[in-house]
Amino acid sequence: MNRNTVKAALIRSIPVMAGYIVLGTGFGILLRGAGYGLPWAFAMSLFIYAGSLQYVGASMLASGASLLTGILTSIMVNARHLFYSISMIGRYRDAGRFKPYMIFGLTDEVYTLLVGGEVPEGAEPQAYRFLVTLFCHSYWVTGSVLGSALGTVLPFSTEGIEFSMTALFIAAFTGQWLESRDHIPALTGLLCTLVCRILFGPGRFLIPAMLLITAVLTLLRHRMEDTAEESQ
Template identity: 35%
Template sequence: MFLEAFKLTLPVLFGYLPLGMAFGLLFQNLDVPWWLASLTSLFVYAGAAQFLAIGLLAAQATPIELFVATFLINLRHIFFGFSFLKRYTFSWLPKGYLIFGLTDETYSVLTAHHPKQPEKDKYLCLWVTALNHSYWVLGSTLGALLGSTFALNTQGFEFTLVALFAVLTLEQAYALKEPFPFWVALGCGCIALLVAPQHMLLIALTLALGIFILTARYHKETSS
């Protein structure tokens, strides 16, 4: 199970390591010990929000400002739970950890891979979540420790995440066998990009959710 999860999360490793390192490196600009970058990645575990926080901390933002900014930038995660309500029925400890670790990438990998046996599924979910989490913490720690002395040029490696999302879009298309959700996404995505590119994901997901709620009844009637 570990090996299967490792194989599934390999693209995330190549995305999280350079991104985590960039975070660790930038975090050192705050003149703090290296382990604070590791702790932040261990307990917050939200890429975009952590990058934003560096700027906010440098500008001496209050904890309330940090709370609001983090909450808003991560609000898109609210939509991810919808696909796991029935699947995450474990006891509170593993369930709590799985919910804590539900990043864009973990969501992507797990919605594309769903073993039928509950016991197998539980361990796959846990390994995938824990491995992704460890890559992020490892990257941040390396970035903070090695700092600017690190010479390896990792420019472009973050493209693994784009490639991962593209591959999983295709896998979702093969599994769903209908173009409907993709047309919805394309339309909502373009509208959101035109209206407010900064909040593109949140706006587009809200629009898409609205369309799914409105059309759920119609689809049920036509499929039955």
């Protein structure tokens, strides 16, 4: 693992740093409020490493939700990870010894960092992807532990800093839009999700949206493969 690789991975992961530390801190505080202290925050962020599920998880722990509820909620909240893995099969094919950890650490943000931008010049591709995953994971764990240890919000107002995650996705969306000629997949994702958000409300639109996106892209397959061949 050369220095260029470490440096490139660190720079690539910086946009996630602030968001993960602050959202992680929020989680640590929430979990402490629910009656579970530092070891719990540390273990959950280390072994689950999925932001929205951990937030829901804090309230499940507080209310003593049943194990079946735990299973169903985890599936509902995290089903989208199936998507990430499907589109990383090719990229992670020869990741070797790094592969299990890279799959484990494939969060929304890590996915967005790694699926878009090319691997920087002079960096070893798989080691670079491994390190981006590792750095992001460490920000998340650090934030959670910090929040649990402090138990209160930071002395200055961080209100609105969670927008850094939204900004990350908007920047990635814009970047790939400018770089690709076929905008149908991007529009499909945007519009199908918007339609489902309107139809199903903010609580339960994600799984219908995933199904709709898959259905539309499947129906468009022949058309898309034809255009891909023409442009080659």
